[in-house]
Amino acid sequence: MPLVFHNTMTRKKEDFVPLTEGEVRMYTCGPTVYDHAHIGNFRSYIFEDLLRRYCKYRGYRVIQVMNLTDVDDKTIRDSRKKGISLAEHTEKYIEAFFEDIGTLRIERAEYYPRATEHVAEMIEIVSGLLEKGYAYKGEDGSVYFRIDKFAEYGKLAHITPDLLQPGVTVSSDEYDKESVGDFALWKAWDEDDGDVFWESPFGKGRPGWHIECSAMSMKYLGETFDIHTGGVDNIFPHHDNEIAQSEAYTGKQFVRYWLHAAHLIVEGSKMSKSLGNFYTLRDLLGKDYTGRQIRYLLMGSHYRQQLNFTFEGLESAKSGLQRIDDFLARLEDVDSSEADGDVREQIEMTRQGFTSAMDDDLNISGALGSLFDLVRWANRRMDRGAIGKAGASELRSFFEEIDAVLGLLPEEVGIDPEVRRLADERDKARREKNWKLADEIREKVRQMGYVLEDTPKGVRIKKIG
Numbered sequence: 406m407p408l409v410f411h412n413t414m415t416r417k418k419e420d421f422v423p424l425t426e427g428e429v430r431m432y433t434c435g436p437t438v439y440d441h442a443h444i445g446n447f448r449s450y451i452f453e454d455l456l457r458r459y460c461k462y463r464g465y466r467v468i469q470v471m472n473l474t475d476v477d478d479k480t481i482r483d484s485r486k487k488g489i490s491l492a493e494h495t496e497k498y499i500e501a502f503f504e505d506i507g508t509l510r511i512e513r514a515e516y517y518p519r520a521t522e523h524v525a526e527m528i529e530i531v532s533g534l535l536e537k538g539y540a541y542k543g544e545d546g547s548v549y550f551r552i553d554k555f556a557e558y559g560k561l562a563h564i565t566p567d568l569l570q571p572g573v574t575v576s577s578d579e580y581d582k583e584s585v586g587d588f589a590l591w592k593a594w595d596e597d598d599g600d601v602f603w604e605s606p607f608g609k610g611r612p613g614w615h616i617e618c619s620a621m622s623m624k625y626l627g628e629t630f631d632i633h634t635g636g637v638d639n640i641f642p643h644h645d646n647e648i649a650q651s652e653a654y655t656g657k658q659f660v661r662y663w664l665h666a667a668h669l670i671v672e673g674s675k676m677s678k679s680l681g682n683f684y685t686l687r688d689l690l691g692k693d694y695t696g697r698q699i700r701y702l703l704m705g706s707h708y709r710q711q712l713n714f715t716f717e718g719l720e721s722a723k724s725g726l727q728r729i730d731d732f733l734a735r736l737e738d739v740d741s742s743e744a745d746g747d748v749r750e751q752i753e754m755t756r757q758g759f760t761s762a763m764d765d766d767l768n769i770s771g772a773l774g775s776l777f778d779l780v781r782w783a784n785r786r787m788d789r790g791a792i793g794k795a796g797a798s799e800l801r802s803f804f805e806e807i808d809a810v811l812g813l814l815p816e817e818v819g820i821d822p823e824v825r826r827l828a829d830e831r832d833k834a835r836r837e838k839n840w841k842l843a844d845e846i847r848e849k850v851r852q853m854g855y856v857l858e859d860t861p862k863g864v865r866i867k868k869i870g
């Protein structure tokens with residue numbers, strides 16, 4: 406069975422054929438680091454993590470790039486408001502971002518390039534586009550992409566340039582452009598930028614947002630690469646602009662498969678600060694939910710379906726995970742020498758059910774469904790004492806195998822639940838910078854025979870001895 410993805414470009418499911426056999430090169434639009442990311446952002450990042458992990462499970466070598474936008478209108482505005490340097494301001498949110506993805510068990514990408522460290526590459530592309538006539542310098546000194554010159558402009562969103570209306574793509578800034586859809590490749594310096602600028606052949610200024618992704622993706626992945634992901638709100642204009650710039654510059658196809666995650670809404674409404682339904686990951690951790698539970702909820706429905714985030718859903722994610730934890734704990738307790746029976750056969754059937762669902766454009770509900778079928782089957786068997794030690798251990802290893810994709814299992818199986826609870830409590834104390842309480846809990850846990858180790862992936866619980 407081939408791996409199949411829905412390609413936004415064609416609006417069809419297509420067999421995935423990578424450019425280089427056995428390798429997946431993918432680019433993911435990353436965060437703008439001016440604030441904490443919200444759960445809508447994390448929905449996309451978790452979909453991308455699932456995609457990455459599943460490709461690895463299928464035996465591909467994955468090279469993933471996720472950019473960090475550390476210069477734009479908002480980062481400059483906020484750093485100036487605080488009277489600190491741009492780097493000082495963004496560094497804080499970059500650190501928070503890595504902490505958050507650790508909490509959500511999102512695997513690290515191979516590269517996290519920062520926009521401010523790739524301005525030279527961006528200048529090179531802008532120069533090339535000027536030379537070829539795809540770009541021009543506006544009266545304000547900024548450089549714009551001329552969309553009329555790129556005949557296929559809008560092909561990803563299936564929008565034709567004559568449909569563009571004033572206000573659709575124009576940012577709050579007014580620039581002097583030839584046509585309303587033209588977008589800035591390079592923004593000329595103005596007073597609001599303060600000390601944030603780079604020198605370039607077309608004057609002092611800073612790169613536009615879209616050019617970042619073209620420069621950093623092509624630098625690490627090549628001029629044509631396999632997969633580009635993002636949220637649906639990135640399709641237009643951001644991804645169409647990336648395509649226009651990159652393909653005009655190289656004369657080659659930019660990306661082969663475009664995958665987009667649908668929106669997240671909260672309790673039936675669009676998430677917004679004014680409605681009071683806007684949540685960062687930290688808000689939810691503050692309500693005593695764990696990264697695992699939030700991950701499970703954000704991952705559990707198909708990425709192309711709108712996800713309605715509710716606290717009821719979070720509670721059922723919690724009980725779903727509890728069922729898995731209870732099952733694994735029960736396997737630990739199996740102490741009979743009963744023959745395996747058909748455990749191996751059941752596992753093989755589940756593996757096939759899991760992979761054929763995931764092969765079909767990451768059908769996660771189908772995949773989880775087959776796992777829970779196995780849990781039910783094995784629980785019934787254990788009720789009758791019909792699973793032996795060998796069968797239990799095969800079931801456990803199968804869950805560990807699948808967890809390379811899901812990232813949902815507790816760090817270690819067979820840990821005293823009270824210790825796990827204390828570890829979560831200490832985690833919370835640490836986030837609140839209550840170091841005294843955190844140390845007290847660590848000591849208490851030590852007396853119970855466990856050590857807590859802080860790792861980039863979160864806290865690890867280890868039995869002493």
Ligand SMILES: [Zn+2]
Nearest residue numbers: 434435618643
């Ligand atoms: Zn991007």
